[in-house]
Amino acid sequence: MDVAAAPGAPSDLFRRIEASFLRQGLMQHLGARLVRVAPGLCEVALPYSERVSQQQGGFHGGAMGALADIAGGYAALTMVGTDSEVTTVEYKINFLAGFNGGELRAIGRVAKAGKRIIVATAEVLHIDASGRQSACALMQQTIVPVPKTR
Numbered sequence: 001m002d003v004a005a006a007p008g009a010p011s012d013l014f015r016r017i018e019a020s021f022l023r024q025g026l027m028q029h030l031g032a033r034l035v036r037v038a039p040g041l042c043e044v045a046l047p048y049s050e051r052v053s054q055q056q057g058g059f060h061g062g063a064m065g066a067l068a069d070i071a072g073g074y075a076a077l078t079m080v081g082t083d084s085e086v087t088t089v090e091y092k093i094n095f096l097a098g099f100n101g102g103e104l105r106a107i108g109r110v111a112k113a114g115k116r117i118i119v120a121t122a123e124v125l126h127i128d129a130s131g132r133q134s135a136c137a138l139m140q141q142t143i144v145p146v147p148k149t150r
Contacts (some may be wrong), residue, residue: 020085032045041111042108047059059099068093068137070106072121082149083148101129118142121139122138
């Protein structure tokens with residue numbers, strides 16, 4: 001079990017995932033942040049901005065898909081050794097509703113972790129200014145472990 005040294009301090013697992021997350025140019029450009037990491041789980045937040053909007057003012061589906069992919073992918077990364085990375089080979093996403101303002105939260109979870117294939121899911125929620133959560137999208141993905149190159 002991955003336990004932090006002090007209450008509220010980031011765990012080794014969180015720091016490992018965060019180090020990779022901070023190298024994600026797209027996530028940095030969009031303003032996403034890592035919220036929570038646990039074995040088989042990763043939560044990522046994306047605040048609303050003009051960088052993630054589409055022509056009608058709502059969150060762009062591409063931004064939702066990228067956020068879901070990152071959350072599921074990092075959930076998968078928690079299940080492989082430190083000498084490995086992961087890469088998505090396929091995902092399917094259903095958009096449930098459009099939103100603007102507030103922020104999106106993608107919660108990735110590993111459904112099954114095998115040696116060669118990892119299946120993950122991600123639920124994307126919209127959180128408005130009052131804290132109300134609404135379902136935004138659902139994703140399922142197939143991920144493969146790959147050797148770490150940096």
